[in-house]
Amino acid sequence: MNTLELVLSYLTLLSLLVLCAFILTRKVVSILPFFTIYAFVLLVDMVVVWLIYEHFGFNSLTAYYSYWVSILLHAVARSLAIAEMCRYGLRAYRGIWALVWRVLAILSVLLAARTIFDARGVPNRVAIYGTTVDRDLALASIVILLVLLLFRNYYGITLEPLQREIALGICFICIVDVIGNTVLRNIFTSYLVSFFLANQETVRSALNPIFQRVSDLWGIIHLFSFMITVGIWCYALRKPLPARQEMPAMLPSSVYRDLSPAINMRLASFNSRMVELLKP
Amino acid sequence: MSNLAAMIPVVLAISGVLIWLLYSRKNSAGSPHATAISAIDNGLPAPKHFRYFRQIRQALSSSDAEYLRQNAPMYVAQQALRERRGVALDFLKGLHEDFSNLSRLGRVIASLSPEISHKQEAERLKLTAKFQILYAVVWLRLYTGNLPVEQLERLTGLISRLSARMDEAMAEISAQAAGQFHEKLGT
Numbered sequence: 001m002n003t004l005e006l007v008l009s010y011l012t013l014l015s016l017l018v019l020c021a022f023i024l025t026r027k028v029v030s031i032l033p034f035f036t037i038y039a040f041v042l043l044v045d046m047v048v049v050w051l052i053y054e055h056f057g058f059n060s061l062t063a064y065y066s067y068w069v070s071i072l073l074h075a076v077a078r079s080l081a082i083a084e085m086c087r088y089g090l091r092a093y094r095g096i097w098a099l100v101w102r103v104l105a106i107l108s109v110l111l112a113a114r115t116i117f118d119a120r121g122v123p124n125r126v127a128i129y130g131t132t133v134d135r136d137l138a139l140a141s142i143v144i145l146l147v148l149l150l151f152r153n154y155y156g157i158t159l160e161p162l163q164r165e166i167a168l169g170i171c172f173i174c175i176v177d178v179i180g181n182t183v184l185r186n187i188f189t190s191y192l193v194s195f196f197l198a199n200q201e202t203v204r205s206a207l208n209p210i211f212q213r214v215s216d217l218w219g220i221i222h223l224f225s226f227m228i229t230v231g232i233w234c235y236a237l238r239k240p241l242p243a244r245q246e247m248p249a250m251l252p253s254s255v256y257r258d259l260s261p262a263i264n265m266r267l268a269s270f271n272s273r274m275v276e277l278l279k280p
Numbered sequence: 281m282s283n284l285a286a287m288i289p290v291v292l293a294i295s296g297v298l299i300w301l302l303y304s305r306k307n308s309a310g311s312p313h314a315t316a317i318s319a320i321d322n323g324l325p326a327p328k329h330f331r332y333f334r335q336i337r338q339a340l341s342s343s344d345a346e347y348l349r350q351n352a353p354m355y356v357a358q359q360a361l362r363e364r365r366g367v368a369l370d371f372l373k374g375l376h377e378d379f380s381n382l383s384r385l386g387r388v389i390a391s392l393s394p395e396i397s398h399k400q401e402a403e404r405l406k407l408t409a410k411f412q413i414l415y416a417v418v419w420l421r422l423y424t425g426n427l428p429v430e431q432l433e434r435l436t437g438l439i440s441r442l443s444a445r446m447d448e449a450m451a452e453i454s455a456q457a458a459g460q461f462h463e464k465l466g467t
Contacts (some may be wrong), residue, residue, distance in 0.1 A: 095396035142294055149301035154405075155391040156384070164302050171302075175295045182287045248392060256393035260400045263386040267407040270379050274414035278421070 002216060008223040009050070015230040016043045022237035031244065034084035035166060038077040039233070045070040059212070068130040075137040078170060082141055085163055086148050092247045093157060095256070100151050104144060111140035128188050128196060135181030138174040145171055160245065165236030169229040176225040184218050368422055376415050383408050 020043050023029070029036040049063075049070050056062040086104055091097045115136035119129055145167055152159060159167065188196065192214070195207040348357045386404050390396045 093391050095393040096391050099396060099398060099401060139291070142291065142298065146294055146298050146301070149298060153301050153304060155387050157391060159302070168299070168302055171295060171298050175291060178291045179288055182284050186284050250394045251389065251392045253394055256389055256396060259389055260386060260397065260404075263382055263389075264400060264403050264407060266382055267379065267386070267404065267411070270375070270382075271407055271410050271414060274411065274418060277418055278414070 005216060005219055005223065008220060008227065009046075012223050012227050012230070013043075013046055013050070015227055015234065016046060019043075019230050019234050019237070022234055026237050026241050028237070028241070031241070032081070032084060032088065032162075032166070034077075034080040038081040041073060041077040042230075045073060064127075068127070071130055071134050075134055078141060078174075079137065081166075082144055082170065085167060086144070088163065089160065089245070090152070090157065093155070094250065096151070096155055096157070100148070103151075104147060107144060107147060108140070111136070111143060115140065128185065131181040131185040131188065135178050135185065138177035138181070141170060141174045142178065145174075160242070162236050162241060165232055169232040169236075172232065173225060173229040176222065180218055180221055184214065187214055365422065365425070369419065372415070372419055372422060376411075379408075379411050379415075383411075 016039070019039055023036050023039055049066050052066045053063050086100070087097075090100055115133055118136050119132045149159075149167075192207055192211055194203040195211050348360050352360065383404065390401060
């Protein structure tokens with residue numbers, strides 16, 4: 001670990017401590033329990049990985065495995081925080097929520113299947129599996145957030161400021177993860193592929209400095225962008241949380257049953273006239 | 281490298297859309313409740329741009345154009361025809377507004393309903409997408425002069441007749457829905 005990585009690690013730890021302090025003082029757990037868990041998972045993971053580095057050494061095999069386990073743990077905690085964000089605020093709109101959760105669940109299954117399919121066939125090494133799975137889960141997070149926002153925007157249900165900043169932070173770190181892991185995976189499976197193959201000890205030791213340099217560079221980029229994300233969340237929590245929005249009063253079911261077909265009929269009439277207009 | 285070259289632009293484009301959606305204020309104006317209550321109290325919003333149909337029809341009539349070509353100096357006639365096209369484009373924009381208002385009302389009602397039909401929602405989404413495409417094609421053809429402005433008469437005439445019939449039907453449904461809604465809210 002070089003000096004820059006060390007400084008960034010300290011700063012990240014500090015920013016995570018500030019974030020967790022904000023989360024506790026603002027009582028975020030009462031509205032977003034999974035986001036709270038996510039933040040604490042990040043903090044605890046960072047401390048545990050740090051202790052492993054201290055005890056076993058930065059270049060040890062234990063440190064290597066613990067790093068990748070922590071990355072996957074982050075991805076799982078992040079997925080739960082995103083699922084919570086999908087549910088929060090939308091479940092009050094019962095009709096829309098019934099539609100949205102089904103679409104998002106199908107999409108999640110498809111994206112998870114894509115992750116498994118993508119990870120299959122890569123050389124049997126943790127680093128390549130890790131980069132592939134982490135990249136695909138980050139991409140899945142972006143797609144799920146996108147679909148959620150499209151639904152909310154379409155139905156005119158805006159996000160509260162706190163949720164918006166949390167989504168922005170998640171989106172930012174996911175973009176960096178997707179791009180970074182794609183680059184990393186490309187390097188691992190092309191220039192450094194011999195490093196991961198069995199029975200290539202001589203080549204492996206020759207390529208080890210390059211592998212370490214690439215990992216260090218990615219570590220710096222990841223830590224730096226992670227700090228920005230934590231900064232966005234801290235900024236969102238700088239003020240006390242506003243009162244929760246009131247639950248909307250639902251219309252009688254008959255209003256939708258009667259008006260919706262009529263509206264669609266009228267919209268269809270606009271379209272058929274537009275088509276007629278284009279006829280010679 | 282092809283994986284990399286394909287992945288990065290796609291991710292950046294998706295992220296751009298995502299950030300735009302996060303900070304877009306398109307749908308924040310007006311409370312959904314107020315819109316829905318107003319709709320069920322007053323019926324569906326009338327396509328207000330049809331109100332000016334008669335004046336528009338006169339402005340776009342072929343006899344007017346012919347008269348201009350025969351009696352006015354060339355530059356005056358050309359200027360007038362350009363303006364006619366401008367009027368037609370503005371009118372088309374108005375139709376778009378009518379469509380958007382109606383579609384938005386449909387979405388607001390759906391969002392405030394305890395249960396919705398997936399089929400109805402999918403249909404409205406399809407209709408909206410189709411209208412946007414048709415609107416773009418008609419706009420482009422009008423703008424480039426490939427669509428005689430007289431054809432707008434057909435569109436406006438048919439829609440206004442249909443709207444009048446629809447309003448009668450809607451008045452009955454709205455009265456019934458408003459009664460139930462106010463009863464539920466205790467107002």
